[in-house]
Amino acid sequence: MAANSGPDKGTRNLVIAMVAFIVAVGIIFSFISNRASSNFAIPAAVSEADGYGIVLNPTATPTIDVWVDYQCPACRTFEVLNGGYLNEIIAQKKAKVVFHPLTFIGAESIIAANAAACAADENKFVDMNLALFQNQAGSENSGKWQGDVMLAIGESIGIKSESFKQCVREGNYVKWTRNVTDASASKNVNSTPTIRINGKDLDRNTEYGDPVKFKAALAAGGVK
Amino acid sequence: MVDKFKVAQPWLTLLARLILGAVLLVAGALKVPNLPKSAMAVRAYEMLPIPVANFLGYTLPWIEIGLGLLLIVGVTVKISGALGGLTMLAFIIAIAQAWARGLSIDCGCFGGGGAIDPEDTKYLSEISEIIRDIGLMGLGIFLYLYPKGRFAIEK
Numbered sequence: 314m315a316a317n318s319g320p321d322k323g324t325r326n327l328v329i330a331m332v333a334f335i336v337a338v339g340i341i342f343s344f345i346s347n348r349a350s351s352n353f354a355i356p357a358a359v360s361e362a363d364g365y366g367i368v369l370n371p372t373a374t375p376t377i378d379v380w381v382d383y384q385c386p387a388c389r390t391f392e393v394l395n396g397g398y399l400n401e402i403i404a405q406k407k408a409k410v411v412f413h414p415l416t417f418i419g420a421e422s423i424i425a426a427n428a429a430a431c432a433a434d435e436n437k438f439v440d441m442n443l444a445l446f447q448n449q450a451g452s453e454n455s456g457k458w459q460g461d462v463m464l465a466i467g468e469s470i471g472i473k474s475e476s477f478k479q480c481v482r483e484g485n486y487v488k489w490t491r492n493v494t495d496a497s498a499s500k501n502v503n504s505t506p507t508i509r510i511n512g513k514d515l516d517r518n519t520e521y522g523d524p525v526k527f528k529a530a531l532a533a534g535g536v537k
Numbered sequence: 538m539v540d541k542f543k544v545a546q547p548w549l550t551l552l553a554r555l556i557l558g559a560v561l562l563v564a565g566a567l568k569v570p571n572l573p574k575s576a577m578a579v580r581a582y583e584m585l586p587i588p589v590a591n592f593l594g595y596t597l598p599w600i601e602i603g604l605g606l607l608l609i610v611g612v613t614v615k616i617s618g619a620l621g622g623l624t625m626l627a628f629i630i631a632i633a634q635a636w637a638r639g640l641s642i643d644c645g646c647f648g649g650g651g652a653i654d655p656e657d658t659k660y661l662s663e664i665s666e667i668i669r670d671i672g673l674m675g676l677g678i679f680l681y682l683y684p685k686g687r688f689a690i691e692k
Binding site for chain 2: 505
């Protein structure tokens with residue numbers, strides 16, 4: 314097949330070189346643009362040792378890790394079914410709870426995760442977490458979560474401070490979301506929601522969608 | 538019969554190149570805007586060590602694009618066809634083993650992916666994914682055997 318005429322061979326090699334160039338540049342660019350940030354702001358409640366998650370009750374045991382994407386419908390269902398109990402655990406300091414807002418679904422997930430982190434700085438993370446799910450759009454990246462919508466959601470749960478406004482508008486914690494994603498990848502989180510107690514996965518097939526089984530699973534993990 | 542195949546073969550090669558090339562190109566291009574998700578989809582198969590799965594999640598979409606381009610313009614058809622076929626074989630094995638182990642995952646073939654709600658994995662979808670990939674693998678094998686076709690840069 315190769316090389317029966319000069320010009321054809323030249324074209325062929327040129328095409329191979331160009332395609333190889335596209336692939337190489339693409340791969341290099343992808344790794345650079347998606348790598349974890351090294352120079353970024355993190356909310357006060359975030360702990361690097363906990364996978365850059367937002368930590369509530371840092372000294373309590375056991376540890377419950379929650380990975381969600383604010384645009385993920387299954388995460389909303391989880392919040393509706395089990396969020397109340399989880400918030401009770403947080404309020405009564407029965408466990409250390411670490412929230413990892415992931416942003417796989419896209420731009421509006423980043424906007425929401427940033428706003429949730431801004432709310433954490435106002436000690437309103439739990440309310441904001443719930444409010445974001447309550448305001449979830451029917452479809453992904455629908456355009457609903459743009460502009461000052463996050464401020465309105467914040468205001469609905471009583472956050473009116475200038476610092477929150479500034480944090481949301483300037484996207485203070487946008488870079489941090491990349492580190493959350495990166496840390497979740499190294500912990501083999503492959504889906505949202507993912508809930509772990511003391512590092513052990515709850516059973517996705519049975520324990521996410523049933524509040525009774527969810528409670529039992531947490532109790533088995535040491536939540537009194 | 539033999540003569541008929543001789544006449545048709547360059548056109549069949551062209552068709553195989555365009556189909557396999559376009560599928561690879563589209564599959565890769567759809568994944569590139571969200572590579573962390575692509576990495577998650579590879580991890581969800583639970584076949585590879587995490588760092589390898591993450592690496593593959595970032596590189597495979599670009600390799601798919603590269604192979605797709607080469608097949609469409611008709612350069613290195615023999616090798617690209619073989620590699621495209623091997624890629625499909627890897628997908629078939631990955632989907633089949635996930636299915637056999639009862640993992641509920643979205644194949645992530647065209648973006649998306651990851652573990653999903655068990656109710657959303659239909660066995661039918663795994664079967665159709667495997668059949669589709671077997672067909673695409675067949676095109677790759679055909680291109681390996683008969684790389685010379687119409688409208689290729691490579692003569």
